[in-house]
Amino acid sequence: MYAEKQQLHEPFLPEITTDSSKHRRPQRRMKCQKETRQASDGSPQLLSKKEIALFRNSPKQFICVELLQDGYHRSFSELFSLLGLDEDRRAAADPESARLQSPPLGEQRDKLETMKLHLSRAEQVERTGFWSVVCEQRLLLGRYFSAPEDIWLSLYFYHSCADREKGGNSRWATEARACLADLYLQKGDLEKARQQAELCLKQAEEGGWLDSSGRPLKLQSCQTLAKIYNQLADFALANADYDMAVALNHKGYSMATECENKQIEGRAAFELGLTYQSSGDHDSAKQFFNSCMQIYSKLQDADGLAMTYKAMAKSSESEGNTSETLEYLEKSADICSSSGLQNRLADVCLYVGNIYYNMSQYPRAYEYFLRSYEVASDAGDVALLQKAQVLVGHTHTLLSMGKFSVDMESVSTACMKHQVVWRETGRHQDLSTEQSAASCHSLSDQSKMDKHTELLS
Structure with a gap:
């Protein structure tokens, strides 16, 4: 009922008023929207000088000019020097290394923008004597350049943080030394790594500093x-x-x-x-x-x-x-x-097998060599598999020769039958017999070895 009453009192269409102001406002909004749409559709717009320079100049030119215009002359000189060092490094690289190098630093806008941001901040606070903040900005730059191709930049900014006369004992400078020690350790320069780590330890003990993670x-x-x-x-x-x-x-x-x-x-x-x-x-x-x-x-x-x-x-x-x-x-x-731990187990079994082999206990040696072979086969370790296969074959041969010698020296009927079978088949027979002087695995183990040789092909 309430809905029906509402429909009776409310008109189906909005009333038309003669107030001119109510007609003009929607027209202004529509006009503005039309102009905005035309501008977004590609109508000519007036660009600022900065926007023109952004498209006309290279990233290197644009960033350097901005630093000069904003009054950061030291930051400009430092950035310009680094750009020159990058060009020298690229020119001195051999053709193969040059082919794999990343684009020149002067063409990488993101890196230039990051350097401009932190260098200008460091220069600004340096004018007021906040040396720890200067070190912080340079430490952030050192961390930013973490890619392998940028290690030279990372080393540069860490050194510019840690080796400063003012602020060189701050928490930021001490952390920079820790980062330098890690970088030199990665590069294999152990003497420089030790020098930086020992200085870091001394400063950390004196200041009681914590790193960024606490x-x-x-x-x-x-x-x-x-x-x-x-x-x-x-x-x-x-x-x-x-x-x-x-x-x-x-x-x-x-x-x-x-x-x-x-x-x-x-x-x-x-x-x-x-x-x-x-x-x-x-x-x-x-x-x-x-x-x-x-x-x-x-x-x-x-x-x-x-x-x-x-x-x-x-x-x-x-x-x-x-x-x-x-x-x-x-x-x-x-x-x-x-x-x-399959790989380590195969290695240990080889070790035990060698001990028994040196003690001339060939059946025990054969047992451990074969176990090492099987474990290495399951683990897919080709190097251990090849080594174990040679030792298994060698030990198996020694055992076979020992059994053959026993049969040759004996005149029993069983030994004579073994010799006949050996000659007719041309293959090693089961060595684990009661008459054998050594106990080892039968020919089924040999067939197992043949099955695993696929890993070596």
Whole structure:
């Protein structure tokens, strides 16, 4: 009923009024909309000088002119210098490298705009003496240029932040040093990496600085130094300078214990144990391997435990303790088997097989070589598969020759039958017989090997 009453009182069409103002307003809006549509449809528009320059000039010219017009003369000089360095780098590159290079810096508008933004901000606050903000802007630029082709720019801006006379001990400058240490470590320049990391550690301890994520910069410096010292120790070890290698590994271990990262501490202990092992000090090596096993056990790191047990076995083998060697290797194999570490299991089985082979226990050696072959086959590790296949074949041949020799020396009827069958078939027979002096797998294992040779083709 209410709807029907509303329809009776409300007219079907709006009333027509004679007020002229009510007619003209919609016409003005329509006229404006019409002009806007015409402008968007491509009618001529007046462009500003800046918009004209944006289309007419190259990105390099446009950004440089803007810096000068806004009064940032130092930023202009720095940017212009970097553009020149980029041109020199590209000219000095060999043809193959030049072909793979990214476009010239002067043609990459986004990068130029980013540099203009942060350099002009840094110059503006530098005039007022806010040195920490200057460092912050340069640190942001260093982080921005993270792509591999821009590493040179990242190094430049990190250095321009960390090496400043004013603000060089600020939190931003200290973080820049941490970034420099990581970059030099990635490039393989260990001496420069160590120099920057040690300076960073000193400044971080003095200032108590935190990085951008709120983590103490001291921990980051210790972590980086641990990696650097261990890599330097590897070079010393390669040159048979065991004393220097041990000293460097001790420094790395000391840094690792302070970085509050048990994974890094365990790795540093393992590296130190390996260095002592290479120098012949197996007692010290076992001491650090035991520390390493304790850490990996708490972390439930199966790969680390398997690796450490194998290293312990090597030290025991060097000391002539075969039973202890096999005990450690069996533990390593059990961990690998239960954790699905197929590649490491294949390697451990080869190790055990070699020990039995050197002890002339060829059936046991054959058993472990075959197991290594099967595991490597399932894992698709062609390198281990090839190595295991050679050892399986060699050991199988030794066992066959031993069985044939026994049959030749014997005058029993069974041995004579074996010789006849051997001659007629031209193939190795099952070696796991009661009369055999050695116990190993039958020809079914050989057929299994033939089936897996497809991986080697």
